[in-house]
Amino acid sequence: MTGTRGAAALLLAATGLLPASGGGNGSPLGRCGADSIRVPILVYHNVAPHRMGETRTQTTADVRPETFEAQMAYLRDHGIAVVSLQQLVEALEGRAAMQEPAVVITFDDGWEDQYRHALPILRRFRYTATFFIITDAVGKDDYMTWDQVRELRNTGMTIGSHSRTHRALTNIHDGRLLDDEVAGSRRVLESELQAPIAFFAYPFGAQTPRVVAAVRDAGYRAARGFPGGVWNRAADIWTLRSVGVADDLPRFARMCAPRAGSAARRPPDVGEHPLVRLAVDLAPRVALLQDGFRTPSSRGPGPEPRQNADYQDHERH
DSSP states (O other), X not given: OOHHHHHHHHHHHHHTSSOBTTBOOOOOOOOOOTTOEEOOEEEEOOBOOOOTTOOHHHHXXXXXXXXXXXXXXXXXXXXXXXXXXXXXXXXHTTSSOOOSSEEEEEEEETBHHIIIIIXXXXXXXXXXXEEEEOGGGTTSTTBOXXXXXXXXXXXXXXXXXXXXXXXXXGGOOOHHHHHIIIIIHHHHHHHHXXXXXXXXXXXXXXXXXXXXXXXXXXXXXXXXXXXXXXXXXXXXTTSEEEEEOOSOHHHHHHHHSOOTTOOOOOOTTGGGOHHHHHHHHHHHHHTOOBTTBOOGGGOSOOSSOTTOSOOOOSOOO
């Protein structure tokens, strides 16, 4: 791992959002309030076989189809329900009860391998998931086509926006450009799918009050951040905390299994950590892509680097 890509990974490791090269289980993430719900929002990026030349971090972040299937089987065999993002939001708002233990499954970016490998497994287990789509990437190499995105929705999956171009929104100071990334992507999705789009996921998890306000003003119902932990509360509706999933079944089990009497762990203002901010500043160069999207010959990390995931054990006793 070299250049800005390596620098960004080291910065994220320094904040505890990634394991450092020596491994480790991470640090405590704080306490939850009485209104918190422990329903981990799982974040997947690529679901694909490992390839020659991958870095150790990429190998961890690319969840192999057989590992993904084993993770879904773990949920089934241990009585952990898979609920929709909408169900979780309604529970946080006090509009509905939430069955526990449960998880929410989400996918970022709109990679074609999610359609090819993950969707058939989800359908076999009759699980639902939310797919956050980068609208300008649809139809480009390694990304889903609009027909594939429509098929996701037609099979019961939820479609959300991951912006138009996957720029770090905190770096956009022109209000019109910010609106195009946030509201514009929603308009594109609604036009292509002929259906309302209720959810947004912040590229790189980066948000500020100004960015959050833009998402609210665009008409979304809720938004998912990244990472943050396994607990959420009503106040988190516009910055929902989540956890990245690795190609590691034991770690997945520790993350999803209910813990009686456990305290939540939550980093205060994780998006404002100075090293996270520096990593976000490097994001345009980390992408390693022309026009914001990778080419077939650059089968490395896409606009959301596959090493940018939270591989921590979120509750440690």
